[in-house]
Amino acid sequence: MSESSSLHWQDYHHSELNAAQIYAILALRSEVFVVEQACVYQDIDGQDLAGENRHIVAWLGGKPAAYARILRHEDDVAIGRVIVAPSARGLKLGYQLMEQALAACQKHWPGERIAISAQAHLQQFYGRLGFVAYTEIYDEDGIAHVGMEFKV
Numbered sequence: 001m002s003e004s005s006s007l008h009w010q011d012y013h014h015s016e017l018n019a020a021q022i023y024a025i026l027a028l029r030s031e032v033f034v035v036e037q038a039c040v041y042q043d044i045d046g047q048d049l050a051g052e053n054r055h056i057v058a059w060l061g062g063k064p065a066a067y068a069r070i071l072r073h074e075d076d077v078a079i080g081r082v083i084v085a086p087s088a089r090g091l092k093l094g095y096q097l098m099e100q101a102l103a104a105c106q107k108h109w110p111g112e113r114i115a116i117s118a119q120a121h122l123q124q125f126y127g128r129l130g131f132v133a134y135t136e137i138y139d140e141d142g143i144a145h146v147g148m149e150f151k152v
Contacts, residue, residue: 007093008059011104014049022048025055028064032083041141043081047071054108056101058093060085066093068101076113076149077105098129102150113149120144 017025029043047053052072058065065088069081072102079101084093105114118126126148136148 005069007065007091009096009100010053010055010057010059011100011107011116012057013054017055021057021060024064025057025067028067028083028085029081032086033081036124039141039143052108054104056097056104058088058097060088063087063092066097068097070101070104070108072109076115077109078115078117080104080108080117082116094125095129098126102129104152115147115149117145118148120146123148 012021026044026048032043033039033043048055048069054070056066056068056069056070056074065084066084067081068079068083070079071080079098082094082097082101084091084097102114105112115134116126116131117140118131121144123133123146130150130152131148132151133146133148137144137146141144
């Protein structure tokens with residue numbers, strides 16, 4: 001069996017995550033967003049366990065291989081913290097992750113606007129998924145970002 005065929009995708013309401021799962025997710029986010037990208041910021045922001053917020057995870061060998069967080073706001077939903085684990089890069093999980101996240105948004109909040117604060121260098125990647133820019137490029141924690149929204 002290939003590594004990618006043993007992937008297990010999950011769409012969790014935050015209340016469905018156990019301590020070990022949230023710990024593994026936060027460890028991955030810290031590994032990539034804080035350490036690898038050398039970006040000192042407060043990743044644990046109080047939103048992981050709030051309201052209707054959800055977590056999309058691809059588990060591989062008991063560890064998160066890909067992850068995205070969906071935040072429910074009054075007027076939209078926002079996909080963020082989009083990540084593929086360093087150990088899973090090359091398995092082409094980026095598109096699968098975003099397809100899972102978009103499906104979760106449409107399942108839980110049909111018809112709602114879907115937004116993302118994308119790293120600017122990934123604008124074409126998100127564009128191929130149906131996102132279009134609605135802001136100019138801006139700085140977020142020392143990294144160029146662009147606001148994008150999903151257009152069907």
